[in-house]
Amino acid sequence: MKNVITFGTFDLFHYGHLKILQRAASLGDRLIVGVSSDSLNFSKKSRYPIYSEKERLDIIASLKCVSKVFLEESLELKKDYILKYKADILVMGNDWKGKFDCFNNICKVIYFQRTPSISTTEIIERIRI
Known part of the structure; x- marks a missing residue:
């Protein structure tokens, strides 16, 4: 059984999120997703997500391509999550x-092209206008 893991905030869930999760799931038998905690998101972006961590966990868990969801508390724990x-x-x-090539010794690291012109930050900016 091949396990694939990915991480993200997944705030204001959009088509780009769906596509990256579906593509990641296609690489293995199980897709495990770490959803950034509210406090981790604040430390990265200096703002809290629109949706709470519980709401974002529920959204990601509801997707049929996702096998397991957990709360990512710290960027420094990525290796621990990969191993766990x-x-x-x-x-x-x-x-x-x-940025994560250092994990090539414990798993294969793949970087996917993001869906062009779609990001939560851009969506928030468009809503503000």
């Missing part, structure tokens, strides 16, 4: 390209 969930493949968006 026995991930064979780590998938991240190419905005992180190169």
Whole structure:
């Protein structure tokens, strides 16, 4: 059984989120998704997500391509999460390209091209206008 793991905030869930999760799921038998906690998101982006961590966990867990969801508390624990969930493949968006190559010794690391012109930040900016 091949386990694939990925991480994200998944705030204002959109088509780009769906496509990256479906593509990640196609690489293995189980897709495990770490959803960034509210506090982790604040430390990365200096803002809290629109949807709470519980709401975002529920949204991701409802997708048929997702086998398991957990709360990602810290970027420094990525290796621990990979090992805990026995991930064979780590998938991240190419905005992180190169940042997780250090995990190539414990799993295969793949960076997916993001869906063009779709991001939560862009959606928030469009709503503000």
